[in-house]
Amino acid sequence: MRIAMxxxxxxxxxxxxxxxxxxxxxxxxxxxxxxxxALNRGEIPIFEPDLDRLVxxxxxxxxxxxxxxLAGPVGEADAVFIAVxxxxxxxxxxxxxxxxxxxxxxxxxxxxxxxxxxTKSTVPVGxxxxxxxxxxxxxPQADIAVASNPEFLRExxxxxxxxxxxxxxxxxxxxxxxxxxxxxxxxxxxNQAPIMYTERRTAELIKYAANAFLATKITFINEMAxxxxxxxxxxxxxxxxxxxxxxIGPKFLNAGPGFGGSCFPKDTRALVKTAxxxxxxLRIVEAVLAVNDNRKRAMxxxxxxxxxxxxxxxxxxxxxxxxxxxxxxxxxxxxxxxVTGLLDLGAKVRAYDPAGMEQAKKELPDIxxxxxxxxxxxxxxxxxxxxxxxxxxxxxxxxxxxxxATPVMxxxxxxxxxxxxxxxxxxxxxxxxxxx
Ligand SMILES: NC(=O)c1ccc[n+]([C@@H]2O[C@H](COP(=O)([O-])OP(=O)(O)OC[C@H]3O[C@@H](n4cnc5c(N)ncnc54)[C@H](O)[C@@H]3O)[C@@H](O)[C@H]2O)c1
Numbered sequence: 001m002r003i004a005m006x007x008x009x010x011x012x013x014x015x016x017x018x019x020x021x022x023x024x025x026x027x028x029x030x031x032x033x034x035x036x037x038a039l040n041r042g043e044i045p046i047f048e049p050d051l052d053r054l055v056x057x058x059x060x061x062x063x064x065x066x067x068x069x070l071a072g073p074v075g076e077a078d079a080v081f082i083a084v085x086x087x088x089x090x091x092x093x094x095x096x097x098x099x100x101x102x103x104x105x106x107x108x109x110x111x112x113x114x115x116x117x118x119t120k121s122t123v124p125v126g127x128x129x130x131x132x133x134x135x136x137x138x139x140p141q142a143d144i145a146v147a148s149n150p151e152f153l154r155e156x157x158x159x160x161x162x163x164x165x166x167x168x169x170x171x172x173x174x175x176x177x178x179x180x181x182x183x184x185x186x187x188x189x190x191n192q193a194p195i196m197y198t199e200r201r202t203a204e205l206i207k208y209a210a211n212a213f214l215a216t217k218i219t220f221i222n223e224m225a226x227x228x229x230x231x232x233x234x235x236x237x238x239x240x241x242x243x244x245x246x247x248i249g250p251k252f253l254n255a256g257p258g259f260g261g262s263c264f265p266k267d268t269r270a271l272v273k274t275a276x277x278x279x280x281x282l283r284i285v286e287a288v289l290a291v292n293d294n295r296k297r298a299m300x301x302x303x304x305x306x307x308x309x310x311x312x313x314x315x316x317x318x319x320x321x322x323x324x325x326x327x328x329x330x331x332x333x334x335x336x337x338x339v340t341g342l343l344d345l346g347a348k349v350r351a352y353d354p355a356g357m358e359q360a361k362k363e364l365p366d367i368x369x370x371x372x373x374x375x376x377x378x379x380x381x382x383x384x385x386x387x388x389x390x391x392x393x394x395x396x397x398x399x400x401x402x403x404x405a406t407p408v409m410x411x412x413x414x415x416x417x418x419x420x421x422x423x424x425x426x427x428x429x430x431x432x433x434x435x436x
Contacts (some may be wrong), residue, residue, distance in 0.1 A: 001025070001184050004073040004080045006103045008035060008066065010046055010262070010329065011120060011151050012083035014158040017051060020058035020263040022187035028066050039066040047328035047355040048158050061386075070103075074110035079180055081149070082107075082131070083120045086266075093269035095124050104131045108138035112265075116177045116187070118149045122207050122267055124274045128171070128200040138330045145177035150207030156326030163188070168195045171203020206272075211267040211284045217252040218259045219288045222295055225432025235432030236414060255432040257338065257386065257412040258295035260323035262331040264270035265292070296334045299412065300341025306410050306429045307382055312346035315405065317380035319373055320355035320387025321364070331350035334412075335386045339364050352376045354389050377403035388413040397424050 001022045005016040010032035016028040030036050035045050044052045058064035067073065074080050084099035100121055107117060117135065119128055132146040142357075148171035153161040168188065170181050178197060185195055198206070225235040235255045243250030259265070268289050275282045282358050304311045306420050323333035330336070335351075349367040353360060370376045373392065377383055377400045385392055393415055401407045401424060409421060411430040421428035 001078045001180070002073075002076050003027070003109075003184065004021065004029060004070070004077040006070065006074075006080060006107065006206050007099070007121070008032075009083065009085060010037065010048070010082070010155055010158065011153065013039075013044075013046065013055070014048060014051065014153060014162055015081065015083060015120060015151065017054045017058055017064060018159060019184065020061075020064035021054055021417065024063065024184065026058070026064050027077075028064070029070045029073060030066070031068060033068050036068050047326075048155065049326055050159055053316040054159060070106050071110035074107050075112040077115055077182055079116045079118055080107055080111075081118045081120045083151070086121045086123055086267055086270075088266040092273065093266075094120070094273045095266070095270040095306055097123065097127060097130075097355045100127060100131065101134060104134040108135040108142060111135070111139060111142045111144065114145075114176065116145050116147055116172075116174075116180045118147045118181070119204075120149055120151050122150060122211075122263065122270075123148075123204060124208070124270055125201050125204045128204060142193045145172060145174035147172035147174070147177045147181060148203035149181065150203060152207070152210065155329055156324055164191055165193050165226035166206070168193055169203050169206050170195060170197050171200040172197070173199060194204075205363055208221055208267055208271040211264055212271050212282075212288070214252050215259055215268050215292070215418075216284060216288050218254075218256075219291050219295075220266075221253045221255050222258060222432075223291065226344045228432040229434040232435070238432075255414065257299045257334040257431070258292045260296070260332040260334045260336075261322075265289075266280045296337040297318045297341060299338045300345060301332065302412075302429065303338075303342060303347075303382060303410050304345055306408055306427065311342060314347045314381040315379055316342050316347045316349050317370075317376035317383045317404075318349060318351040318367075318381050319376060319383060319385045319392050320356075320389050321351055321353040321360045322387050325357075325389045328355040328359050330356055330363050333363075333387075335360070336363055338384070338386065339367060343367075350376050350378075350380065353387065354391060356387075374399055374403055379403070381406050381408060382408035383409045385413050385415055388415055397421070397426070398419060 003019050003024050003026045005012045005028045008028040016026045020026040082103050084103050085097045089096040128146050128148050228235040239253035242248050243253050321335040352370045408427045414430045418428050
């Protein structure tokens with residue numbers, strides 16, 4: 001199959017590289033000329049484990065290339081995937097569909113022969129109808145089927161998720177589109193990935209419902225963490241105790257500083273807006289958003305209270321800045337409101353992140369960036385574990401303590417154990433572990 005991938009970001013680049021690895025002939029297109037030039041030089045513009053190797057192998061096999069010119073690859077494609085960004089629209093939280101609509105117009109002009117146009121971007125219900133309308137209006141001769149194929153990969157585990165998905169959702173009622181997408185995903189049948197065919201609008205809603213449900217799970221356990229602290233319970237054992245119930249499951253039950261990232265916040269906001277447009281208030285999802293926003297803002301106060309309630313003139317060291325490990329993505333990371341809060345309370349902030357510091361500098365210009373965790377600890381009044389990178393799980397704690405002005409550790413990811421930390425002489429705070 002010939003595939004054109006429109007948008008070469010986290011989703012477009014990973015999907016394009018994986019499709020090429022399956023044996024398809026893929027061209028990834030992006031309007032960002034700098035990104036395309038870098039990719040053509042063999043540089044990967046994002047941090048994603050193993051992506052460099054996968055891209056290099058498919059490029060040298062002649063199955064993957066990169067361009068800013070959309071018309072050529074779209075004209076030749078059996079399937080054109082739209083994988084452009086759908087950020088929150090400034091002001092109202094709706095999904096901003098400017099990039100999707102612009103891509104649809106450009107695709108329309110370049111189509112030749114029967115082509116399946118597939119939205120892989122996360123888009124509100126009804127966007128497939130609008131994409132189809134735009135294409136038919138721009139190019140009435142176009143022979144197309146517009147399908148929805150939402151993407152469920154997680155940054156940090158994106159290649160694995162793409163190659164071993166829990167399910168593939170394809171939304172279309174067009175037989176020819178089903179056939180083409182069946183061919184595109186055929187290599188995954190070997191991995192026995194269930195492919196679910198449904199209507200386009202249903203596929204669009206499945207993606208939002210999945211993200212809203214996962215965000216709800218995280219927020220639920222975060223509230224249990226707050227209660228655990230008050231009543232002397234341990235939220236990690238509560239999570240294990242409920243997660244062993246098959247009806248609940250153990251995943252997405254780690255208490256922490258609140259969810260962030262490029263998907264959950266914007267997708268829950270967009271779902272709430274879509275539902276309100278249809279007079280169906282989603283009160284659970286609204287509450288999840290409000291609770292999570294409050295929680296992220298409350299983390300600076302948590303650090304302050306670990307230091308007796310006054311941060312003026314204090315130095316706080318942050319370990320991790322990205323919204324989760326194994327990515328450089330800083331979009332809506334909990335570290336952003338945390339840093340803002342700490343600076344507002346009069347603290348100085350030092351930080352280290354294994355992959356996200358270049359991105360972080362754009363969002364957080366007013367902090368000091370350090371070369372490793374021990375440099376962060378130097379003269380710090382407290383250290384805060386913000387992101388659970390693997391390398392923070394086995395720190396030389398004695399060395400850290402020697403570097404610090406006062407040995408206070410606020411572990412927002414519950415990586416360490418209170419008894420061990422206290423034995424080493426740390427004042428140790430974590431999330432939801434009230435049990436003594
Ligand atoms: N990042 C994730 O983990 C993830 C997971 C599942 C779904 N999604 C969804 O996938 C979509 C893409 O997300 P992302 O994180 O890859 O975004 P991204 O911002 O990393 O990449 C989007 C890319 O599209 C390019 N672009 C914009 N308009 C274009 C056009 N007209 N033609 C060609 N290129 C264009 C941009 O330059 C950018 O490089 C979003 O809808 C997102 O919600 C993301």
